[in-house]
Amino acid sequence: MDSDADGVRDSTDNCHQTPRGATLIAQGCSALDVAENPRLIVKPILQDLEAIKKSLAGTPSAAAVAKHLDEAGGEFKRAAIKIADGNICNASSEYNRGLLRLSDAEGLLRKVIGADNDQTRQLAGLRSLNQEAIIGGSVFNQVCKSVASRRSTGRITRIDDAARRIEIDSKLVVGLATSFLTKDQLYVGRVVQVNGPHFRSGAAMAQDLVVAQAEQGPHGGLFVDCLQLRVTPPQTNSPGSPGPVTKLQLAGFQDGDQVMVEAGMGIAAEDVGCPAPRFPAQKRYSLHAKLSYTVHGNNRVSDRQVTRTLALDLDSEDRPVLLPADIPSGTIVTMTVLSREQTVKTLPGGIRVYSPVRVLAIRTYQLDMAGPRRTLITGLRRGPVYARRDLDLIAF
Structure with missing residues (x-):
């Protein structure tokens, strides 16, 4: 069997996702395969x-x-x-x-x-x-x-999160560098500029992606922004209060390009305009969040990169997912959030059938795991979306 059609049988192929038509340079692997791994x-x-x-x-x-x-x-x-x-x-x-x-x-x-x-x-x-x-x-x-250039512009035609790859104009396969970062949301149909090494065989490795200047926001009924990421404070409500979970916009905790957070805070999803449910089929939107950060050892050689899943399938009805308490204060954490869509059909008898998940957008955030006082003061000064009634309970 040759799953990636590169001429090398899977039993002896070290790279099973080689882009179509790519030149092999070692062990059944293309330049992009080796660069990615x-x-x-x-x-x-x-x-x-x-x-x-x-x-x-x-x-x-x-x-x-x-x-x-x-x-x-x-x-x-x-x-x-x-x-x-x-x-x-x-x-x-x-x-x-x-x-x-x-x-x-x-x-x-x-x-x-x-x-x-x-x-x-x-x-x-x-x-x-x-x-x-x-x-x-x-x-x-x-x-x-094999690096021929370092920049190109095109339209995203496919997002493959499992392989950490996207496709541009249905022909350019783009892998993501480990340090990949973008300030813009990515979704199928968006025009972006790919910055990073481009190989002669028709593949590239993105160090960052930026939205093309002429490109505007999502159109054509693509509900990329109907489910938005929110931050929940360590103290969600006054003691004994049965009220809803307090959800705050990330902008209230931003300091430059970083979001100031702390252990005890969490993330949640908020519906700000998703399509109303329709029987028997309806669209379902959710968020998938991953964290990546470096744990420093005694020297550079002993440093290790940690990647962990924060939220598998977060929707607006779910309780907040707390940030890990074991990440040291001062650590800079990259949080990658996928906005996802799937169709849910309800069959006779109430049986639900879920379609495969489609990735609509990818966003990355730089989280600064700051101390409690610094985080809360920053968030309050910038004015959260929802006014809090229990400010007197916060110890500054």
Whole structure:
């Protein structure tokens, strides 16, 4: 079976979503596939590197070798991060430093074990790893050489959230860099400018998307904005109050490009004009929210990227979903929110049948997990949409 029709059977294909007609450069993968997921190349190198380090653990004289291997692994990781961010041709310096550290490690190991032991398992493994890393570097060089331009404009014709890809004018497949950010809502039919590396094979990697200047808001009955994202404060109502949940606009908590939030706050959906239900079929609108942020370790190498789902299927009738309490104060969190539509048919007997979900729009927000006092003061000064009656209960 060849699910992506790239000429490579799925059983030996490392990339099962290669764009149609794209040139393969490694392991059944196109330039876009490698740029989206450079771990395909780097992960086996790092695994072999760790295996060699483990085999040297009982050799005290090889401590300097292990140090060079650690440094090489760190450089390879940094190169992969740059590539996934869309900085494809700027990652060569890190990768080349990694190759140099590997070469240094091989030279040191040869001295440690002596000239007569060149064929020992450790040295042979390190030589093999060196060649593997050189081949990986040549793959990344091919990806860089396949970049033809860095900008294009067209109309969004498809959004595939699962694959983190969109389609422009039904021909340009656009992947999203890990640092992808847009201030504009994205939906099928909108004209956008794609900024980022464009490959010769008809694919691109977006570092950001901006709405074309001539493009206006949604038209033609597309209810992109009928269900809107709201923020709920830590204290939703006065103690004992049976009233509805307080929902505030994000604008009241914005500070520049960031939204000031805190643990205990939540997100909710508000219906501001969705079509009225009709029997037997009706449109249903919901929000899907994901969070992405960096957990910092003792050094850059130990940093890790965390992605977690905040809300799977949030509509206006649902209770607020609270922001995670375990995210450290001061962390900048990227929240990606998908506006979605599906058709619900009610069959005889009250059985409901749901159509597949269609993504109408994608929005991203930068959340600053600030302290409680800072957040509440910011929100109140900017004037929330709904007046609160329990302000005297907030401790400043």
